[in-house]
Amino acid sequence: MAFSLSYIPKRIHKTFANLRTGIVLLILVVIASAMGTFVLQRPATDADKLAQAYSPNTLRWLDRFMLTDVFHSWWFLTLLGLVSLSIVLVSIDRFPNAWRFYARPYRKTDWHFRAALPHKVELPIKNADDGLNAAERALKKLGWPVDRVAYKNEPSLYSERHRFSVMAVYIVHASLLLIFAGGIVDGIFGYSGFLALHKGQTGNVIELRSGGKKQLPFALKCYAAGQENYADGSPKKWWSKLAVVQDGKEVESKQIVVNDPLVYQGLRFYQSSYWLDNHTVDSLQIAWVAKDGKETPLQLQMNQPVALDGNATVALVDYIPNAFVRDGQVFKKSDDIENLAFGLEVKDRATAEVTKVWLLPAQGAVLGGENLNYQFKNPTSAQDIALAAITGLEVSHEPGQWLVWAGVLLMSAGLGVAFYMVHMRLWVVAIPDANGKLVLWIGGQANKNRDRFEQKFNDVVEGIRSELESASATPRPARKEQPERTLAGVK
Amino acid sequence: MATRARVVRMEPPAATGGNALLVLVGLSVVFLLIVALLGVAKSGGSLISESNFLYVALIFYAGAGALYMGFGVTGTPRYVRYASVATSIGLVANTLAVAHRWYLSGRPPFASIYEMLLSFVWAVAAMTLIAEKKFGVKIIGSITMPLAVVCVILMQLLPSEVRPLVPALQSTWLHVHVTLAMLSYAACALSCALAMMFLIQDNFQTESFLAWTSAMVSAIYVGIVATRFERWGGLSVTGWDAQTKSDIFLGRGMRLFVTVPDLGWLFVIAALAAIAPLLLYFAGRVKNDGAFYGTANKAVFISILLQLVVVAAFVLRVRDAAYPSPDQDGLFPTSLAASPFLLGGMVTGIFASLLYLMLLWRRTDLQGLLPSADTLDRVTYKTIGIAFPLLTGMIAAGAYWANRTWGSYWSWDPKETWAAITWLVYAGYLHMRITRGWRGRRAAYFAILGFGVVIFTFLGVTYLLPGLHAYA
Known part of the structure; x- marks a missing residue:
């Protein structure tokens, strides 16, 4: 049974190191992803909507196969894992060959190698050394690096450009793995959640997307938040003035807007939403009337006493969205904005006596405080009542994102090299041709973009030809059948 | 003498037959322009407006399409010359439409499906001219110009008013992301057209074209x-x-x-x-x-x-x-x-x-006009070689932008997922071609399929699948 033990890992290796397996896996990923977009997905869709869209039986089956949350299901992650495994194994299988090719380029000029080259030209020469020297000068003028190679007593030249482009494909695949690695790191160590802050509020507990809460090692304070609108009433900008508070000290502050988050200790705070809190009043604009009938406007903020005159202060202490009155007392009925009630406290400076006054704008009534020297008027319009703004902050911790961005940059570079850098090679050797006459044999090869290389190759041949001509003591007449193409700087 | 006279008399009808389409297209272009001008003059509106430019572009694209197709039918080389002139004029008008909208809204036109189609049509027309001039694929306009016309007609029906940008769209990354998307989609469209040309040149049976078209x-x-x-x-x-x-x-x-x-x-x-x-x-x-x-x-x-x-x-x-x-x-x-x-x-x-x-x-005439099957195959591969890095850049820019806006670089939103699927399909094409040596037919099918996926990602996802990517 030793056979089966050693056979299984080999078999697995063989299966996954196969490009066909990789393609099959890719097709499976495509199908699974497509299903994940056609079936409504759990985290994004409410349970109600799902129940509306599918019958209970269908939903049960969808849930059983995790089709309602494809992208977080174990089988999808396994699939991605297998794709990574396949990339790694295929690359390992192919890499040594590529590396050998890269590290030890083939510079020899055997006749069978020469015969297989796609581009080759023979130029007649008198003397091997002079010919090679001329070719070397021409190549250098055209910017090709030149190596002298001696093989089987045949001195030859070897020149190449962009050899590293043959490794680009490994860079691209490695970068994909880097991106996956970033995703895995974020899946394990990352988290994201939500934090809603009133103006002036400080908070350090976020509600996690995955459920539950998390306490941050520092707190976030919201100084102000707001919305700006376009002329047509659609929102133009949401902003929040935030500060990071650590150990009671403010260590950083920033005004964030959508698209420009606050980053602190690897945590990002995004402006995600903005709304008004029905339950909290930020400020109230009313007026008070003195005994002599003089009316003075009064701007109140929650729990902040304001001096009326030298003798008393008033503070807004209570706010009830929907109130009802029984026996002269005010009670809360519900949280819907319907019958507002504002509770004021008037404090006499001298006696420290506190009197409660209720404003009920819907009825136009004021309860309590009838004996005071100060009478209060109800707010007259909706603009007088400013509800508290709440800023909704998306919080995310993605320690793996740097791997992802590194992967993205690497991939861009890799693709650029893979598609647009051509590995070009040239060989030049002095050999006797079929008739036994000495010729300078020039051969070339490119790994892609063959027609462009043909042009370059022709340029090189022309360069060498003119160099040979100018070097020879007795210039030969220009060949009629091939119009002379001279290169700038060569002649 | 008699025979020569007959030969001479035989020639002119063929020549006028060649001119007939030019005259017809020219007259309809002039007629449509005059009608539009009269309409503008009657309503007293400004001549310089995006919709007028777009209308001019539509007329010239349609004329170019007719001439390209006429070239396909008759093989008259003059048609192609006039067709590329018409395409160029259409492209200029299209550019002016883009510029006018840009000027009015103070931002590049990338924020709604209408604006994206505007840019997409522009990219398709530009790439058609490039393919014609650089790769010598003259007939390609007979596929891409109708595509441009369909898109411009679609645009006439979509809400086109300039809307202010919602907060999430106010980012430089919007421009990077959408520019890359439109360029890569246009390159994909071109590769699809080239792959179809390849099938024609590769003696793909006319009956099979019949089957696919009627399907x-x-x-x-x-x-x-x-x-x-x-x-x-x-x-x-x-x-x-x-x-x-x-x-x-x-x-x-x-x-x-x-x-x-x-x-x-x-x-x-x-x-x-x-x-x-x-x-x-x-x-x-x-x-x-x-x-x-x-x-x-x-x-x-x-x-x-x-x-x-x-x-x-x-x-x-x-x-x-x-x-x-x-x-x-x-x-x-x-x-x-x-x-x-x-x-x-x-x-x-x-x-x-x-x-x-x-x-x-x-x-047979068409086959005589097209470059060789081998060239078409190689040019298809080259266009995908352009489209794929652009597609990669588009996804990367989108991810980076999403990270700044939604707090996550990848949220498996349908649009994101389909962009990834498109990327995988073209990655599959490249693998099959490079390592398995897929050439010719199979590669051409793959290129056509790839553009089908692109169309779904571009338009299908927006209208069929709900998601965060709601703008377009």
Whole structure:
């Protein structure tokens, strides 16, 4: 049974190191992803909507196969894992060959190698050394690096450009793995959640997307938040003035807007939403009337006493969205904005006596405080009542994102090299041709973009030809059948 | 003497035959321009407006399309010269339309499906000229220009007013992301057109083109009938509020549909006429009898006529009319603008059938005009070599932007997922080509499939699948 033990890992290796397996896996990923977009997905869709869209039986089956949350299901992650495994194994299988090719380029000029080259030209020469020297000068003028190679007593030249482009494909695949690695790191160590802050509020507990809460090692304070609108009433900008508070000290502050988050200790705070809190009043604009009938406007903020005159202060202490009155007392009925009630406290400076006054704008009534020297008027319009703004902050911790961005940059570079850098090679050797006459044999090869290389190759041949001509003591007449193409700087 | 005279007399009719289309196209372009000018003069509006520029672009693209197709049919090289001139003028007008919109809104036109189509059409026209001048693929305009025309017509029906950017879109990354997307999509469109050219040059059977064309047209009409056919032969279309230029909604996410009586039957007939050539093709395959193909080609002709009738009937009856709705009492207005994709599908069907007819009649001439199959194959690969890095950059820019806006670089949103699927499909193409040596047919099928996925990602996802990526 030793056979089966050693056979299984080999078999697995063989299966996954196969490009066909990789393609099959890719097709499976495509199908699974497509299903994940056609079936409504759990985290994004409410349970109600799902129940509306599918019958209970269908939903049960969808849930059983995790089709309602494809992208977080174990089988999808396994699939991605297998794709990574396949990339790694295929690359390992192919890499040594590529590396050998890269590290030890083939510079020899055997006749069978020469015969297989796609581009080759023979130029007649008198003397091997002079010919090679001329070719070397021409190549250098055209910017090709030149190596002298001696093989089987045949001195030859070897020149190449962009050899590293043959490794680009490994860079691209490695970068994909880097991106996956970033995703895995974020899946394990990352988290994201939500934090809603009133103006002036400080908070350090976020509600996690995955459920539950998390306490941050520092707190976030919201100084102000707001919305700006376009002329047509659609929102133009949401902003929040935030500060990071650590150990009671403010260590950083920033005004964030959508698209420009606050980053602190690897945590990002995004402006995600903005709304008004029905339950909290930020400020109230009313007026008070003195005994002599003089009316003075009064701007109140929650729990902040304001001096009326030298003798008393008033503070807004209570706010009830929907109130009802029984026996002269005010009670809360519900949280819907319907019958507002504002509770004021008037404090006499001298006696420290506190009197409660209720404003009920819907009825136009004021309860309590009838004996005071100060009478209060109800707010007259909706603009007088400013509800508290709440800023909704998306919080995310993605320690793996740097791997992802590194992967993205690497991939861009890799693709650029893979598609647009051509590995070009040239060989030049002095050999006797079929008739036994000495010729300078020039051969070339490119790994892609063959027609462009043909042009370059022709340029090189022309360069060498003119160099040979100018070097020879007795210039030969220009060949009629091939119009002379001279290169700038060569002649 | 006599023979020479006859030869001389034989020539002119052929030459005028060659000029006829030029004159026809030229006259219709001039006529349409004058009509438009009169319209502008009558209404007293400004000549310099985005819609006027776009109208000029539409006319010239259509003229160029006709000339490219005329070149395909007759092989007159002059047509191509005039066609590329028309394309260039269309491109200039298109550029002016983009520039005017940019100037008015103070930002690049990348923020709605209308604006993206505007840029997409621009990229397609530019790439057509590049393919023609640089790669020598002259006939490519006969596929890309109709595509541009369909897109511009679609744009006429989409809400086009300049809307201020919602907060999430106010980012430089919007421009990077969308520019890359439009360029890569246009390169994909080009590779698809080149792959089709390859199939023609590679002696892909005309009958197979027949099958694919009628399958596509059948799919369009069967799809419309399946989703829109109402009881008693009505056709269901979306209600349209002319005042706000938007669909009428009954509730959240519930659009109001109205029923156009009797129009449904016409679509059923058109669907049957579209299926008929497909069935005849299969009959020919099974019985191994070429006679069926001849009948199938006649059926295609009938199908085209019916498609034209259906489009005309649809336009006449749906344009600015009021019909009852099954969901609500009373009559509700509808407009062509409410059904851009029905109309787009129908026009695409007509163009596809016409292209098939061109192929059927002039196959050998076409083959003489195209570069060799080998060149086309290589150029297809080259365009994908351009499209793929652009696609990668588009996804990367989108991810980076999402990370700054939504707090996550990847949230498996349908648009994101489909962009990744597109990327994987083209990655598959590259792998098969480079390591498995896939050349020719199989690579061409792959390129065509890839563009199908692109179209779904671009338009299908926006209209069919809900998600965060709601702007376009």
